[in-house]
Amino acid sequence: MPEILSQRALRLREGGHKLTHARLTVLDVLEKSDGHLTSAGLLEKVTAADPTIGRASVFRALDLFTRLSLVRPTYIDSSVTPSYVLLPDGHHHHVICTNCGRVIEFADCDLTALASELETRLGVKIHGHLLEFYGLCGNCSAPDAKIEES
Amino acid sequence: MPEILSQRALRLREGGHKLTHARLTVLDVLEKSDGHLTSAGLLEKVTAADPTIGRASVFRALDLFTRLSLVRPTYIDSSVTPSYVLLPDGHHHHVICTNCGRVIEFADCDLTALASELETRLGVKIHGHLLEFYGLCGNCSAPDAKIEES
DNA sequence: TTAGATGCAAATAGTTTGCATTTGT
DNA sequence: ACAAATGCAAACTATTTGCATCTAA
Secondary structure (H helix, E strand, O other), X not given: OOOOOOHHHHHHHHOOOOOOHHHHHHHHHHXXXXXOEEHHHHHHXXXXXXXXXXXXXXXXXXXXXXXXXXXXXXXXXXXXXXXXXXXXXXXXXXEEEOOOOOEEEEOOOOOHHHHHHHHHHHOOEEEEEEXXXXXXXXXXXXXXXXXXXX | OOOOOOHHHHHHHHOOOOOXXXXXXXXXXXXXXXXXXXXXXXXXXXXXXXXXXXXXXXXXXXXXXXXXXXXXXXXOOOOOOOEEEEOOOOOOEEEEEOOOOOEEEOOOOOOHXXXXXXXXXXXXXXXXXXXXXEEEOHHHHOOOOOOOOO
């Protein structure tokens, strides 16, 4: 239950959705996280923040947020359960080490040229993107690399 | 059960894994698909190809392929179940319509400059990437847009 | 020959739904 | 006031696991 409404909360309201306690709490937890929460982790944190919030409401919020593109389910490591990542300003990028699963974030990219070319060529309207690189992190590409985790 | 072993099948063998009938069938189905199969769709096609192959083996193959980076679970549309996409030559891109879920593929991208900059800056070794754009497809951004599917 | 892989079916997550009740606007 | 959202618990799916058997190398 954040005191100040975030941009995303306002987007919720603009979409004609109620700013309920449950939704604001879920959003708050997501915003306070590093942006990589599985549903299990999210449930745990939401319950910690307010044990009266039900599981179903968390999933319903996640579903709503996904439909509103506030959030996007993604795969980090080879797990079966999705991690929900915030789509803040349409930018979210990481390098994923295919050996140890470490996730390294980076903010900059320059896809605007490509995006506008695609808009013209494919007749679409683009409002966001996700870019992931796969490779080996510093540890794992080192000569004496062992199996590690972040 | 493909007659000729694909590059990926060879990668399996190189990893010290047996080229079993179940694995080759799963791989074959994936390679013959457009590269966007949910586990349910995959199960269906594998069963059609050979009803004696068990569900568990399909999941086990998917898990193995993911660990070997032959395949990567991703979210297409807001579904809870992942779609498995092949990671063929390190290139796989699509524009996903956030309204109707349509997936439009495109092959070209120029991320080599960014990739090598990241290699230097982050000390990683990059060997592949996934780029997804989100937006509205031609249908859905049309003035008279209805809810549609591909 | 034999470690690794399989198919089956049962067990276990993980997510969704129905419904009476509560809440935001 | 009242439509929309909630919490609960039961219903569903989807995935995983144990184990005896089979098979690729």
